[in-house]
Amino acid sequence: MRHEASARLFEAAKTVIPGGVNSPVRAFSSVGIEPVFYDRAKGSRVWDVDGNEYIDFVASWGPMILGHAPDAVLDAVREQLERGTSFGAPTEIEVRMAEAVARTVPSIEEVRMVSSGTEATMSAIRLARGYTGRDAFIKFEGNYHGHSDALLVAAGSGLATLGIPSTPGVTEGAARDTIVLPYNDLDAVADVLEQRGEEVAAIIVEPVAGNMGVVLPRDGFLQGLRALCDTYGVVLIFDEVITGFRVALGGAQERFGVTPDLTTLGKIIGGGFPVGAFGGKREIMERLAPVGPVYQAGTLSGNPIAMVAGLALIEELSKPGVYDELERKGARLEAGLRSAVETAGIEAHLTRVGAMACMFFTAETVVDWTTAATADTGRYASYFRAMFDRGIMLAPSQFEATFVGMAHTDEDIDAMTSAAAEALSA
Numbered sequence: 001m002r003h004e005a006s007a008r009l010f011e012a013a014k015t016v017i018p019g020g021v022n023s024p025v026r027a028f029s030s031v032g033i034e035p036v037f038y039d040r041a042k043g044s045r046v047w048d049v050d051g052n053e054y055i056d057f058v059a060s061w062g063p064m065i066l067g068h069a070p071d072a073v074l075d076a077v078r079e080q081l082e083r084g085t086s087f088g089a090p091t092e093i094e095v096r097m098a099e100a101v102a103r104t105v106p107s108i109e110e111v112r113m114v115s116s117g118t119e120a121t122m123s124a125i126r127l128a129r130g131y132t133g134r135d136a137f138i139k140f141e142g143n144y145h146g147h148s149d150a151l152l153v154a155a156g157s158g159l160a161t162l163g164i165p166s167t168p169g170v171t172e173g174a175a176r177d178t179i180v181l182p183y184n185d186l187d188a189v190a191d192v193l194e195q196r197g198e199e200v201a202a203i204i205v206e207p208v209a210g211n212m213g214v215v216l217p218r219d220g221f222l223q224g225l226r227a228l229c230d231t232y233g234v235v236l237i238f239d240e241v242i243t244g245f246r247v248a249l250g251g252a253q254e255r256f257g258v259t260p261d262l263t264t265l266g267k268i269i270g271g272g273f274p275v276g277a278f279g280g281k282r283e284i285m286e287r288l289a290p291v292g293p294v295y296q297a298g299t300l301s302g303n304p305i306a307m308v309a310g311l312a313l314i315e316e317l318s319k320p321g322v323y324d325e326l327e328r329k330g331a332r333l334e335a336g337l338r339s340a341v342e343t344a345g346i347e348a349h350l351t352r353v354g355a356m357a358c359m360f361f362t363a364e365t366v367v368d369w370t371t372a373a374t375a376d377t378g379r380y381a382s383y384f385r386a387m388f389d390r391g392i393m394l395a396p397s398q399f400e401a402t403f404v405g406m407a408h409t410d411e412d413i414d415a416m417t418s419a420a421a422e423a424l425s426a
């Protein structure tokens, strides 16, 4: 494959965009090659500016669960374009969107739209603090909740990929009330709450971790968090920016049967446009301005183009059989990868929930950041490059998920796993 056009664009980009990219992991630096610049995408495929075709398992980091440029979304967007692209005033489509979210996500009675996952989690933390009158909150090591200051501590993939433990620019003050604990460690949470329960406003957690690779919650972990939050009057926030509409229509809370107080959404909910959302119990949500005193706002929040796209996507996902099909595709991918690993005789730990999966290059069972970090990132980099050369696009980081979507055919999945068998055996 030739990558001259991408290389030229990257050179130009680096002179006017820091590192040539608008989000760090896109730079491909941890896999030892330069990024390719995309030209277009459709279904399960993406094409770069040199005309190379790839079967895509990144899915824009999650949103493209129906595949790229699905007709239902394109039609909805085309129609809305003619009516106007932003009003800064309420529209019917926002009501329909909120109703769809409240209908599908168990914890959500009321929801507020924002423009990114980062805004959703930042706002949910502020709301939990305003609601409880407490300052501190608990997050888990290796969980990523966007890049707002208080949440950017021990924050998984982007930082981990670049080997950055924490970041300059976040003051001690901003991070002081952030308590970081190991994922899946309920005893650690119980200890902190026993000592400081009165100070803790919220626990925020990825119910399936997707930013340190894919790490499943241990049996009882989410239920245990729920019980502890009830005991200490702490707001339980599920950050379902990845898992929402992915591991089930109603997200991980539906799949695992644990209902948080607040939920944050992003990625899929925007249908490929910039959208985030946070919602939950009416009693908490009604602390938000203009009904309550906790301020939160956005010029483009509930943007009509993004809303029609997201709503069209949710309607497609609500059709019968979609999640069974995603499960089947995910299982096919997992089985293929397991057999590739076996054939190659290498040590790897595979994880999967529905249509999100990860292969850690480690002999350890991955349950938290400490075990995830044992993965051999150099080995991942050579695996990534071998797959890339075979026209398979994976996330350029060990600590990201592989996403399967409705547009992947069995042939696409088999092409991926046979490429993996070659790549791993090489």
Ligand SMILES: *Cc1c(COP(=O)(O)O)cnc(C)c1O
Pocket: 115, 116, 117, 118, 119, 121, 144, 145, 146, 147, 206, 210, 211, 239, 240, 241, 242, 266, 267, 276
């Ligand atoms: C991607 C992500 C975010 C941040 O969303 P952005 O839209 O990138 O700001 C927050 N939480 C989780 C779990 C995510 O995966």
